[in-house]
Amino acid sequence: MPTSKQGDGRPAPAAVSAVGLRKSYGDKTVLDGIDLHIPAGSVFALLGPNGAGKTTAVKILSTLVTADAGQARVAGHDLTADPQAVRTAIGVTGQFSAVDGLITGEENMLLMADLHHLPKQEGRRTTTELLARFDLTEAAKKPAATYSGGMKRRLDIAMTLVGDPRIIFLDEPTTGLDPRSRHNMWQIIRELVTTGVTVFLTTQYLEEADQLADRIAVLHNGRIAAQGTAEELKRLIPGGHVRLRFSDPAAYHHAATTLREITRNDDTLTLHLPSDGSQRALRSLLDRLDTTGIEADELTVHTPDLDDVFFALTGPDIPDQPKETVR
Numbered sequence: 001m002p003t004s005k006q007g008d009g010r011p012a013p014a015a016v017s018a019v020g021l022r023k024s025y026g027d028k029t030v031l032d033g034i035d036l037h038i039p040a041g042s043v044f045a046l047l048g049p050n051g052a053g054k055t056t057a058v059k060i061l062s063t064l065v066t067a068d069a070g071q072a073r074v075a076g077h078d079l080t081a082d083p084q085a086v087r088t089a090i091g092v093t094g095q096f097s098a099v100d101g102l103i104t105g106e107e108n109m110l111l112m113a114d115l116h117h118l119p120k121q122e123g124r125r126t127t128t129e130l131l132a133r134f135d136l137t138e139a140a141k142k143p144a145a146t147y148s149g150g151m152k153r154r155l156d157i158a159m160t161l162v163g164d165p166r167i168i169f170l171d172e173p174t175t176g177l178d179p180r181s182r183h184n185m186w187q188i189i190r191e192l193v194t195t196g197v198t199v200f201l202t203t204q205y206l207e208e209a210d211q212l213a214d215r216i217a218v219l220h221n222g223r224i225a226a227q228g229t230a231e232e233l234k235r236l237i238p239g240g241h242v243r244l245r246f247s248d249p250a251a252y253h254h255a256a257t258t259l260r261e262i263t264r265n266d267d268t269l270t271l272h273l274p275s276d277g278s279q280r281a282l283r284s285l286l287d288r289l290d291t292t293g294i295e296a297d298e299l300t301v302h303t304p305d306l307d308d309v310f311f312a313l314t315g316p317d318i319p320d321q322p323k324e325t326v327r
């Protein structure tokens with residue numbers, strides 16, 4: 001299984017690793033051989049359109065359904081050999097919340113503490129702490145059915161944390177939330193990671209993956225169409241360029257006549273050069289600028305945004321083949 005390196009050169013322990021996960025429902029192949037390697041303490045986003053198989057992947061990794069083929073280890077435990085150990089180490093919040101609307105937020109939390117067999121006093125203490133942490137103290141005694149969508153999600157995550165999981169699966173945590181609640185949820189997720197928790201996130205929102213994830217995998221037709229950091233994914237598709245801006249017209253004209261494959265804008269004294277924005281391409285461009293005596297006032301790198309990547313990778317017009325993977 002692949003490993004990544006920590007700062008001291010030792011391989012980072014994997015929170016989740018999977019090889020060749022497959023799952024079909026009837027004659028519909030939902031997951032067609034998925035490999036994953038998620039270092040502990042990181043945020044991983046599984047991105048895909050409706051029906052891509054994101055929830056199925058979460059259900060398999062959280063032991064709710066079994067894969068037809070493949071192997072996976074979660075928190076160091078083999079999914080098939082030791083599902084109970086996996087369950088103890090993880091927390092899952094799904095699209096369909098575990099919150100019971102008929103009882104209060106506090107009662108929901110206490111129920112969760114009972115399920116985790118916490119002694120009464122510890123259950124109360126954990127409940128109070130978590131309700132405060134998720135800004136729910138004031139609403140604690142109100143029925144959860146009266147909570148806003150954002151409050152319900154916060155309660156859901158608070159309930160998940162009662163068992164002190166090291167890995168949290170968040171299945172579309174911000175679907176249906178307004179922008180403010182979505183930003184609050186992002187902040188909560190960022191804070192979770194600072195405590196060393198690993199977050200496995202599924203989302204349809206590119207911006208969410210871009211904002212939160214250390215690595216992103218794009219799921220399409222049951223396969224991982226591409227995976228990497230947001231920046232690596234953006235470099236996979238054409239459209240990137242380097243923009244050089246000049247203030248001195250003479251310097252601009254010298255550059256415009258010296259460099260090839262450029263798009264020029266004589267009004268704004270800017271030149272665009274196609275580039276994938278990689279370190280190698282930039283180094284070669286800077287060398288070229290040095291040797292030809294070109295000095296721009298500003299050099300900016302423009303890569304396609306994640307929307308471009310998503311549409312390019314999951315559009316209907318591409319074949320069902322896996323795309324290049326960035327590692």
Ligand SMILES: Nc1ncnc2c1ncn2[C@@H]1O[C@H](COP(=O)(O)OP(=O)(O)OP(=O)(O)O)[C@@H](O)[C@H]1O
Pocket residue numbers: 025030048049050051052053054055056057204
């Ligand atoms: N228990 C099941 N029985 C039959 N088909 C299923 C079952 N669960 C999921 N599927 C099908 O598998 C496919 C993937 O579903 P899944 O819920 O994993 O997708 P998703 O990426 O999470 O989608 P969404 O973003 O809409 O939640 C869908 O076509 C779905 O209808």
